[in-house]
Amino acid sequence: MDFLPIILGTDSNAYGIARSIHQNYQKFSVCIGVGILPATKHSNIIRFELIEDLKSEDRFVYALLSIRQKYNKEYGEFILFASSDEYASLIIEHQEELREYFKIPFVQKGIFHELNSKQKFYKNCEKMSLSYPNTYIISKEKYLNFKCPLSFPVVLKPNDSIAYQNVQFDGKKKAYIIRDNRELEDILYKISESDYKEDLILQDFIPGSDDNMRVVNSYSDKNGNVRMMSLGKPILEDVVPALIGNYVAIQSIYDKRIYQMIQTYLESIKYTGFANFDIKYDARDNSYKVFEINFRLGRSSFFSTFAGTNLFAEAVEDLIYGKERKELVCSDKEFLWVSVFPTTVLKYVEREETKIKAKDLIRNRLYGDTLLYAKDLSLQRYLNIFIYHLKYHFFFRKWFRKKGK
Numbered sequence: 001m002d003f004l005p006i007i008l009g010t011d012s013n014a015y016g017i018a019r020s021i022h023q024n025y026q027k028f029s030v031c032i033g034v035g036i037l038p039a040t041k042h043s044n045i046i047r048f049e050l051i052e053d054l055k056s057e058d059r060f061v062y063a064l065l066s067i068r069q070k071y072n073k074e075y076g077e078f079i080l081f082a083s084s085d086e087y088a089s090l091i092i093e094h095q096e097e098l099r100e101y102f103k104i105p106f107v108q109k110g111i112f113h114e115l116n117s118k119q120k121f122y123k124n125c126e127k128m129s130l131s132y133p134n135t136y137i138i139s140k141e142k143y144l145n146f147k148c149p150l151s152f153p154v155v156l157k158p159n160d161s162i163a164y165q166n167v168q169f170d171g172k173k174k175a176y177i178i179r180d181n182r183e184l185e186d187i188l189y190k191i192s193e194s195d196y197k198e199d200l201i202l203q204d205f206i207p208g209s210d211d212n213m214r215v216v217n218s219y220s221d222k223n224g225n226v227r228m229m230s231l232g233k234p235i236l237e238d239v240v241p242a243l244i245g246n247y248v249a250i251q252s253i254y255d256k257r258i259y260q261m262i263q264t265y266l267e268s269i270k271y272t273g274f275a276n277f278d279i280k281y282d283a284r285d286n287s288y289k290v291f292e293i294n295f296r297l298g299r300s301s302f303f304s305t306f307a308g309t310n311l312f313a314e315a316v317e318d319l320i321y322g323k324e325r326k327e328l329v330c331s332d333k334e335f336l337w338v339s340v341f342p343t344t345v346l347k348y349v350e351r352e353e354t355k356i357k358a359k360d361l362i363r364n365r366l367y368g369d370t371l372l373y374a375k376d377l378s379l380q381r382y383l384n385i386f387i388y389h390l391k392y393h394f395f396f397r398k399w400f401r402k403k404g405k
Contacts, residue, residue, distance in 0.1 A: 003103075007032070013297075014039070020310050032048075032051060036050070089162060106272075153178060154204065156176040163197070171190055209351055215247070215303075219314045229263065231255055249340070252306065
């Protein structure tokens with residue numbers, strides 16, 4: 001059966017989805033967005049449909065149906081993917097209207113509403129005995145009079161990531177590592193003066209460098225059975241202030257303990273579709289603590305495809321071809337995903353043993369970049385990607401700070 005992948009977004013994550021599909025099915029994808037971003041520009045595996053008001057609640061469903069109508073004679077099935085939280089949220093909220101026309105590899109609306117803020121997610125974790133960092137909620141009314149109940153350093157981040165994403169103010173970061181009370185008061189004041197009106201999350205800072213982090217990607221079928229999982233160890237985090245919390249280098253690894261922990265959680269709540277977890281190892285009590293769940297796979301998720309677990313193709317096999325899978329597939333292949341120069345990774349990775357492992361993978365050509373796809377690499381694309389990596393070389397020189405062991 002011929003099908004058309006429709007991807008909402010035109011960023012590097014959208015390119016990773018399109019590449020995952022192309023590698024498996026030699027098929028182009030349609031990317032829908034308000035403009036074409038550099039990561040997908042000049043690609044031969046993507047067709048673009050630009051819709052100015054795509055994110056409008058009133059226009060969203062109509063816009064998708066109009067795209068389906070355009071390609072209706074050529075394809076029998078259509079499957080939706082999303083490159084951002086906002087697009088995933090729109091698909092989930094409108095899935096009843098869309099399900100007749102598209103295959104939807106996303107979580108049920110009811111579960112989404114139970115987990116779609118960090119505060120709700122942590123309550124659910126408590127119920128399901130999933131560990132998370134010591135957490136306090138700061139409501140809007142308490143921004144200017146909050147007394148920190150935790151020992152510094154602490155982590156501050158928004159409870160509602162989508163609402164925060166569209167807010168701009170001086171010194172904005174995705175998350176803050178705060179060293180003292182004066183710094184906390186300063187940041188809370190800046191946020192109070194912005195248009196962000198939701199709660200903030202204050203958490204215990206779990207010590208350790210980037211390679212104490214873990215990222216889990218998964219896909220679950222319509223019955224809530226986890227079909228495929230991958231696990232990565234981030235070894236280097238983004239340094240651009242607005243992107244702190246994103247990763248620029250991830251080593252794929254195998255850890256049965258983590259796989260079982262996440263599988264048990266997802267299947268106990270009958271979760272369906274894609275899920276992404278950020279986790280950190282806490283050496284103080286030898287536990288893994290969950291930071292958040294995302295309802296789409298993130299910009300670094302192509303590490304899963306490199307590691308032999310193509311989660312987007314798995315959704316196609318499940319929803320388009322109805323292929324059953326009797327056993328859970330977990331990635332156990334070692335590979336290094338990068339989105340910067342390999343030399344940048346080796347220069348700034350903090351832990352020596354991690355650096356040695358990364359060097360070994362690079363030397364044996366067991367590394368790759370989402371955007372550097374040999375079957376879609378015109379001179380113009382290559383130059384654009386090179387310039388992007390060169391910019392990051394200078395970003396690291398400007399902003400990199402050691403986090404300590």
